[in-house]
Amino acid sequence: MIERFLRSPFTMAVMLLGAACAYGVSIYTEESTQSLLYKSTIILFIAFYFVYFVLLYFFNKKNPKRKIPYLTYRPYEFKEEDEGHQYITFRACRNVYIYYYFAIPAALILAAIFKDWAIAPFIIIVFLGIGQYLVYWLEIRKLHS
Structure with a gap:
């Protein structure tokens, strides 16, 4: 656990x-x-x-x-013990890439709409990061079920 x-x-x-x-x-x-x-x-x-x-x-x-x-360039979430784990990690990373393909242009549009609000870009970046973890988890949870 x-x-x-x-x-x-x-x-x-x-x-x-x-x-x-x-x-x-x-x-x-x-x-x-x-x-x-x-x-x-x-x-x-x-x-x-x-x-x-x-x-x-x-x-x-x-x-x-x-x-x-303790410190690494590879995320801790990667658990690639065998080919099955590697494939699930591949699928999860692929889904994250697709997420960013659509999320970055949407984030730029939101930043342009809320340009007068100084903290908007920071909030957008945080939501992009949390979205990345959510998309990754939705695919990787198949490994744990």
Whole structure:
């Protein structure tokens, strides 16, 4: 169960959303470094990362043959143990590519419509990222069922 959590695209989506919330709160709070909301958001963000890396440490200690690296250029979600896993990863990445094929032009149109709203591009990028994790998960969940 810990491996499923660590390799889940939703875990990365929560990390992305946490970073977005911390950034958004820092922009819209007065005296942002002194605000209680800002401090609590940063503490929650750091606590989630801490819990994630502690779980990663214990998983690697318990499963030395299936270690998940702490820092890597490959996403943690990739679990390519055999040809079946590789094919599912291929299909999921293909679907993400198709998603971006349509989502990037739509994001540009939204950015043009909301050009007077300064945080709109940031929100659009966050939603693009969360959409990517959702599209990937919808395909990869076949591996776990």
